[in-house]
Amino acid sequence: MTTPDISFEFFPPQSLEASFRLWDTVQTLAPLAPRFVSVTYGAGGTTRDLTREAVATLHNSSGLNVAAHLTCVNATKAETLAIADQFAEAGVREIVALRGDPPKGAAGFEPHPDGYANSVELIAALAERDQFSIRVGAYPDRHPEATSARADVDWLKRKLDAGADEALTQFFFEADTFLRFRDDCAKAGIDTSRITPGILPIENWKGARNFAKRCGTTIPAWIDDAFDKAIRDGREDLLATALCTELCSDLMDNGVDKLHFYTLNRPELTRDVCFALGITPDVSLENVA
Secondary structure, three states: OOOOEEEEEEOOOOOHHHHHHHHHHHHHHHHHOOOEEEEOOOHHHOOHHHHHHHHHHHHHHOOOOEEEEEEOOOOOHHHHHHHHHHHHHOOOOEEEEEOOOOOOOOOOOOOOOOOOOOHHHHHHHHHHHOOOEEEEEEOOOOOOOOOOHHHHHHHHHHHHHHOOOEEEEEEOOOHHHHHHHHHHHHHOOOOHHHEEEEEOOOOOHHHHHHHHHHHOOOOOHHHHHHHHHHHHHOOHHHHHHHHHHHHHHHHHHOOOOEEEEEOOOOHHHHHHHHHHOOOOOOHHHOOOO
């Protein structure tokens, strides 16, 4: 079995303790030689400055290829592009371009009067500058705001046609969910080699379940039952590792050669799954930072 190319998502720290945890996460996962790592934005752009600082620090200190999340929430077009320029000036050449979640408590996304109305407009503006490789989001399960599953496919095609290079999917719990989505994308004329599945190692089932409900991710009843029993028996970590490894293996058996892990800045389970998939540390990266 050929090992896949991997990438990792981190979120920016909001405290000193969280800063240490992020750095521990980077040092744990960097030896696995990811093709890139990404740093998220908070809902409503609340971590914009923290993201910029974390991206610059990782870019300068880690030796990793760092991708910065960029959204158009609560910002004018000029403000959004100014942030992109700051990333470019720092040497960052990778952007994950997203519309972004509305601020907490908001009824829904409302474009800034002088801002980009959606992710497609943001992608087109970034592509016109020709400074970045651009990644975007995709949704194997229906996005909560989508009118249909087909609308998610059509919207992804618009993003790629606007200039995006690659799509990273929302996480899912069963391989068939991604494979059906991939088939639908192929029927729509999308080059499916540009779609990378997003993987969420389940560090805490209650948290992952709540996260899935907010994202519109389907929660299979059998996983609920399995974690109920595993938590009762003290085997939650073992089950999480086995399920994530099996999910990745099933995807690889069906031609997937890239995986993007949502680490939640907790690296151990992600590392263990990568080991199980045959991804071994690159000695040259063991002493990063």
